Amino acid sequence: MLFHKYWLETRTRFYIGILVISALCLFFVLGQPWILKQWALDEIRDPNIYNPPWIIRAKNDFTFFIWRFLYNNLLQLAWVLLTIMLAIGGISQELEKGTSLFTLSLPVTRFKLFSLRILVGFLEAVALALLPVIIVPLFSALIGQDYSFLVAVNHAVLFITGGLVFYSLGILINTLIKSEATAFFISLGMVIVYYFLFQPYSEGMHEPRLLKYFDLPAIIGGNGGKAELTSLNLVPFVSCCVVSFLLLLISYYFVKNQDFNDK
């Protein structure tokens, strides 16, 4: 029953996620021929136009094109924001809505309330990460392009791995801050700052070794769309899981010891 409650609480955000992810994937997959045409027209209009190396590669490599526009760009950012949106809620924020006492009067431990809420949000996030696995290869075939199903799966795994950290961070912020709106905007601000800090490195700037371990956008993005499941790097995978686990553990510590009183 708790699963159903949490599903009802989060389903609108999940549906929004489906719409956003589908729209982005469809736009860049089905729009690829149109974008290439625009680039060609630009070159006709101005033969001396400067094309950065990634455009030259994207013209000839569809997998790279998808990676550059989706997995390492808009789709990634949208997905991170969606994981943060899915982290909103939970028993701590029910205090503000006035329903926490009803929920806590049920014969259920706080651990169960906390973990089931996290599980529902996480499963929704996983479903959203898996959506491009279907959309991208399928619609690529419609425009005569070949997109490897395995590469799509690999990106989904990377999304889930890196996204888990943002999701867990979202859970922690939502546990500490009782207002949903405030928690969301703080999480949003943190994501923006995070992506702003790591932006130069995604544009090719040399990244100090220490920073590489914290470069979640790079972990989520993968290596230029060429990665296969077999080449999945275990170090970032394990470190993301450990960091997420620790963030969730801290969140649970606060939930376990929280007083549900408005005084």
Add this chain to the structure above:
Amino acid sequence: MNDYVISSSDLTKQYGSFKAVDQLDLQVPKGSICGFLGQNGAGKSTTIKMLLGMVKPTSGSGSVLGFDIEEEKSSLEIRKRVAYVAEDKRLYDYMTVAQILNFTRPFFGAWDKDLERHLLDEFKLPINRSIKKLSKGMRTQLALVLGICRNTEILILDEPSEGLDPVNNEKVLKLLVGLASDGKTIFFSSHNVFEVEQVSDYIIMIHKGRLVESKSLEQLKEDNKIIKCLYSEKHNLDLKSLKAAKSVKSDPNSVLVFADGDKSALLDILKQSHPSSVEVINLSLKDIFLENLKALESHVIS
């Protein structure tokens, strides 16, 4: 009345320097309808939340049906056996009446479906209406249905009549009496002293987090009385001699003594001051409550 289903010892909840509940010794007899009285902010809701594991006590201990309120496993057992209707009657806005009933029912094995049907019919609750579209009174009624139908040994109700019209309030009070006659213990807080007096057989009063009274209603009324002395001339009573009184009001021609327990000693002292008349006045629960508050606030109490 020695069988207590709820008890606490030195139960304290402190927020910074403010003590919401201060060394509270609480005892609720089994099978009673126990009215829990106190002003706003007296610590009633905090006490209830501590009993149900929603707020952690700063110090002291408590038990419900023999289960320790501080242990998580015990707290779970408490919530299996205790139905709670909170002061804040807001429920899940994204559910309909039917959905929240379907959601709550499976948590409680002894859920009383017949009572659920009866109450839905009695309150005329629209089963398919979204909770966010219910009036305040309807939300209170739904919260009561969700609590009462759990069919638990104890019902803890925090302001159960809030938002109810007099007709439905009367129905709820009758229902509580019926449940108590079936052997259930009802522990309920209310600002409405009249309704507490109407249905309760045991009273617990708290003020600023501290216990003021904990007695059967009958005993409380027997103990708390006002002795009114009238004098034909200005009296010369030494008020300091009335230390046993909870409070004393005096003007040149009269003395009003609010007293608890055995009043014979006080009556002897008063009679020595040669009043023209002495009258022992019975008090309503409301008067007892107000007199106690006045006595505590004016610090006349010894």
